Amino acid sequence: MVLYIPFDSLLHRLHPSTKIVGLALLLILTVAFQSPWYQLVILAGVLLLARSAGAFKNLRRILPLMITVLVFSVVSWSLFRRVGDPFWSFGLFTLSTESIRFGFAMGFRLEAMLVSGMVFVSCTKVEEFAYGLRAIGLPFAVSFALSLAFRLVPLFFTRIGTVVQAQQARGLDLKSGNVLQRARKYVPLLVPIFVYAIRDTDLLSMALESKGFGMRGRRTEYLSFPFVWRDYAILGLLLILNIAGWLMPVP
Amino acid sequence: MNQPILTLSDLAFTYRDAPEPALDQINYRHRRGEFTVIVGETGAGKSTLCRCLNGLIPSFTKGRLEGNLQVAGHRDSERPQVYELARIVGLVFQDFEAQLFSTNVELETAFALENFAVDRDQMQTRVDRALNRVGLSGFEQRDPASLSGGEKQRLAIASVLAGSPSVVVMDEPTTDLDPVGKRDIFKLAQVLRNEIEGIILVEHETEHVLSADRILLMHEGRIVQEGPPGEILADPRNVERLGVRPLQTTVLLSQLGLETDALTIQDAAARIRSAGWCVRESARESLDGARRREPYGERPGATQDETPREPQGESTGESPLPVVHIENLVYRYDESTPAVDGVSLDIAAGEFVALVGQNGCGKTTLAKHLNGLHAPTEGEVQVLGKSTADWTLPELGRRVGYVFQxxxxxxxxxxxxxxxxxxxxxxxxxxxxVGEKVDGALAETGLTGRDLEDPFNLTRGERQQLAVASVLATDPEILVLDEPTTGLDYHGQVAILNLVRRLNESGRTVVMITHSMWVVAEYADRCIIMSGGRVVQDGDVRTCFSNPELLESLYLEAPEAVRLGYEFGLVARSVKEIADCLERVEE
Structure with a gap:
């Protein structure tokens, strides 16, 4: 992925399928608990994982988002959710111990989800992601298309940037005017961007075909990841945590 | 013994819905071990031919294909699939940005091998060998996006080589490269011709193609001439007529009335000397005297009633006020190393400045400060006497016309x-x-009378002129052009360059980014060379070319005409200047 950080860690060395399934299990686990304390433990856990995978650099990038998510969910859930015995109310807003507990639980859960996702993209290359999907059983064409999309999105944004600059240089001002006027101003951007996209896709398809893409029959893989004890261990642990989490009475 | 590996007999192709065939009566046999270069103007059918060779035509691009294509080692079939032919004929495209898609170099190289179902234990060796051949060993884990233009194109070649094709076809692989990147590709082609069974390469610039075994000169869908370089390129008038820039050696020889079949600089110089030509005594001084063209405003021919273009105050004659003043400019895209690193310079009204340097040296980043697309991280840029921070973006954009690549x-x-x-x-x-300005701009760019045409039906060269016209319509004092000749054939290049020269002569200041050193030599007055975000050489063009070692160390190379001048101890900017300096000594 774009945010991939080259680093040698246990998480980086995991089999790509383990990373994908592991991420899914981790996300499911966060939904198993309602208590803010349990959520806090999970959050601390994934933060430790992030630390071990050297993913803090990426977390720093989304720090503003993380803070916003936490503050917003704590404040809004606490004020709007009507549970338990409100000890304070003002119009639509109420506050109760339960609603505050819920607000924090939600905040920590969203943070844990964000951080797990970030850890995943920090330690998985696009090709590993595609490999992992194939190992789980997705067809090659689908996994390749997915990984290509990840790769092409940033490229496409640079292209858009060029077109925007080219038109700004000719005096296109996207900031002024009412909604209708502004919408019309996008025409000079859209035409060249479409031309670009069609041309790029055409060229890329030709380059892919010229290297044997679309050949029927067996295909080999350059990458190879052994599925070893640590993969079993991680998946086993997450599975046990999930079973325990979902079977135990909601705290 | 020497069997052809590719045989084309009466090949013709018409794109779907096209009235005229793009290829017609193509007959060609490619023998083992040959290095063939295809030249010809835009629309001559070069790319179409390349795409026929590996089956993209007709299986990917539809149309009517007639005639016969035989590829050695491939069983004949009516409609060969690309993936069948691709094992034998590898194709490399011009646009290296669009053909790379992996996150690291070795995965990019391995892609073809995966598709061809090569066993894993062989794959590693073949990837290593392919990268080694193109000089990218040690780059295995690098992100292709972090490579230079030349490295990206070499990676694209490696990714094709890994599949062990018998023939590698390259469609204008050097068009977007700086001079040294270009030279590296030709060196690589030289090495490869001995290792694989054939190389076919499309190229615009004739000075690089002397090492080829065979030249195919294409025109209007046909191969009009075929033979060794000495035969095809020896007639400069014929080559030029067919839309290809002739070798400057042959141009000089023909101007001096000599036989034109000495193609290399050394051979041509030797022939000129042995014919009794040598440099006039007074010639060097007159070249030095012509070091700088007169400022255009003071030329006798210039119209007097034109409003003075100096930004403020009155012209004091000696040194006009700079229209651009840059002081300690630093620009960073992010926290990493600055793209522009401490540049200070002045550009006077009416100058024609060429901005050169290898890919990624900061030329474009610097130029985008002139119309406010970038704001300085540190330092200051003044345009027409006012800091760019004080201009509004639209107003600055109107005064500084920027023509994108x-x-x-x-x-x-x-x-x-x-x-x-x-x-x-x-x-x-x-x-x-608006009407007045548009009519004026169309007239200046030679597009008068084409006003109702669909821009997408114009040729690439005309679209470039249209881009210039659309900038001229706002009547800018300064014109910035980013590689205006890239992707154009010779006639297209000359048309746009003459247009820019006329605009400069009518008083506009021109800043032109370019990789073509002959363009710098023949059209610009002043040359600014950048390297690693800094200005490393700034002076008039002749001074820049008087130091070939410096150019070499900056990954640049003097163009053919200039190097031809060196043979006579001259720093000449064009063949015409050399011819003017030579005289025939009668015995």
Whole structure:
């Protein structure tokens, strides 16, 4: 992925399928608990994982988002959710111990989800992601298309940037005017961007075909990841945590 | 013994819905071990031919294919699939950005091998060998996006080589490269010709193709001439007529009335000397005297009633006030190393400045400060006497016209007229003024009478002129052009360059980014060379070319005509200047 950080860690060395399934299990686990304390433990856990995978650099990038998510969910859930015995109310807003507990639980859960996702993209290359999907059983064409999309999105944004600059240089001002006027101003951007996209896709398809893409029959893989004890261990642990989490009475 | 590996007999192709065939009566046999270069003007059918060779035509691009293509080692079939032919004929495209898609170099190289179902234990060796051949060993884990242009193109070649094709076809692989990147590709082709069974390469610039075994000169879908370089390129008039820039050696020889079949610089110089030509005594001084062209405003021919273009105050004659003043400019895209690192320079009104340097040296980043697309991280840029921070972006954009590298980044309107009017309308001129300005811009660019045509039906060269026209319609004092000749054939290049020269002579200041060193030599007055975000050489063009070692160390190379001049101890900017300096000594 774009945010991939080259680093040698246990998480980086995991089999790509383990990373994908592991991420899914981790996300499911966060939904198993309602208590803010349990959520806090999970959050601390994934933060430790992030630390071990050297993913803090990426977390720093989304720090503003993380803070916003936490503050917003704590404040809004606490004020709007009507549970338990409100000890304070003002119009639509109420506050109760339960609603505050819920607000924090939600905040920590969203943070844990964000951080797990970030850890995943920090330690998985696009090709590993595609490999992992194939190992789980997705067809090659689908996994390749997915990984290509990840790769092409940033490229496409640079292209858009060029077109925007080219038109700004000719005096296109996207900031002024009412909604209708502004919408019309996008025409000079859209035409060249479409031309670009069609041309790029055409060229890329030709380059892919010229290297044997679309050949029927067996295909080999350059990458190879052994599925070893640590993969079993991680998946086993997450599975046990999930079973325990979902079977135990909601705290 | 020497069996052909590719045989084309009476091959013809017509694109779907096209009235005329793109290829017609193509007959060609490629023998083992040959290095063939295809030259010809835009639309001659070069790319179409390349795409026929590996089956993209007709299986990917539809149309009517006639005739016969035989590829050794491939069983004949009516409609060979690309993936069948691709094992034998590898194809490399011009646009290296669009053909790379992996996150690291070795995965990019391995892609073809995966598709061809090569066993894993062999794959590693073949990837290593391919990268080694193109000089990218040690780059295995690098992100292709972090490579230079030349490295990216070499990676694209490696990714094709890994599949062990018998023939590698390269469609204009050097067009987007700086001079040294270009030279590396030709060196690589030299090495490869001995290792694989054939190389076919499309190229615009004739000075690089002397090492080829065979040249195919294409025109209007046909191969009009075929033979060794000495035969095909020896007639400069014929080559030029067919839309290809002739070798400057042959141009000089023909101007001096000598036999034109000495193609290399050394051979040509030897022939000229042995014919009794040598440098006139007074010639060196006159070249030095012509070091700088007169400032255009003071030329006798210039119209007197034109409003003075100096930004403020009156022209004091000696040194006009700079229209651009840059002081300690630093620009960073992010926290990493600055793209522009401490640049200070002045550009006077009416100058024609060429901005050169290898890919990624900061030329474009610097130029984008002139119309405010970038704001300085540190330092200051003044345009027309006012800091760019004090200009509004639209107002600055009106005074500094910026022509982007590829006209297709900006063309959107239904008619040529509307396209040109876009800028003028954005700046709020009345419809009447817009009309005047558009007509003026069309006249200046030679597009008068084409106003109702669809821009997308123009040729690439005409679209480039249209892009210039659309900038001219706002009547800018300064013109910035980013590689205006890239992707154009010789006639297209000359047309746009003469246009830029005329605009400069009518008083506009021109800043032109370019990789073509002959363009610098023949058209610019002043040459600014950048390297690693800094200005490393700034002076008039002749001074820049008087130091070949410096150019070499900056990954640049003096163009053919200039190197030809060196043979006579001259620093000449064109063949014409050399010819003017030579005289025949009668015995």
């Amino acid at each position: 590829n006209p297709d980044h900006q063309i959107f309107a239904n008619t040529v007229w509307d396209e040109v009017a876009f800028g003028a309308r954005n700046y709020g001129f009345s419809e009447e003024e």
